[in-house]
């Protein structure tokens with residue numbers, strides 16, 4: 060069977076609108092990244108530098124690691140359409156979120172790996188190769204490994220501190236598989252979503268942790284109900300990339316196929 064390689068981070072898009080996934084990942088159509096997405100990238104860069112320095116023993120301060128946030132905002136590696144957002148405002152919010160993470164989240168965490176990359180996990184029976192990077196691998200009090208995924212956004216953490224987790228479970232399940240392959244040990248502890256609420260004011264910004272247990276059950280199927288990866292493999296091998304005009308991202312700002320898409324009327 061032919062093997063198809065897919066980045067784990069693109070799986071939600073494959074299920075949301077297969078036609079958009081095909082346009083971006085097979086035909087290579089691109090739009091500039093949004094300012095909000097680059098803000099997320101910047102916060103990932105700063106917090107990763109901070110956590111990695113703690114693993115290495117060099118223990119940068121939050122302020123020292125914040126340079127990576129500013130770099131990602133002002134010297135992005137991809138085209139970014141900042142729209143009505145200003146870069147200086149994005150830098151201010153990004154550094155505030157980074158600082159919140161370093162102060163309120165990092166001290167509670169025990170990490171064994173930061174940005175753990177799995178170059179290729181071959182699942183030969185369904186003809187799929189997965190690649191991807193897991194934000195963090197955690198270790199609990201009894202030595203079990205888990206993963207933590209950082210999500211920034213305007214609805215990442217509700218006012219009562221709850222982190223929305225449900226819609227991330229499928230992706231978390233795949234990251235658990237990849238993290239296990241990257242570190243060479245199974246991932247058995249519950250997964251964590253570290254939510255960082257994007258807001259212009261200190262009061263509006265929040266950080267919290269939500270937990271997902273048994274996400275890996277989504278990967279396992281039976282004869283009547285294929286698991287998540289089987290469904291992805293079926294879609295990819297059949298090449299039936301239908302469109303979903305009800306997708307929240309069916310918008311010229313987010314979909315490069317929008318101008319010529321036959322699925323929307």
Ligand code: SF4
Nearest residue numbers: 079302303309314320
């Ligand atoms: S325009 Fe809408 S339906 Fe068409 S590919 Fe893009 S998101 Fe999907």
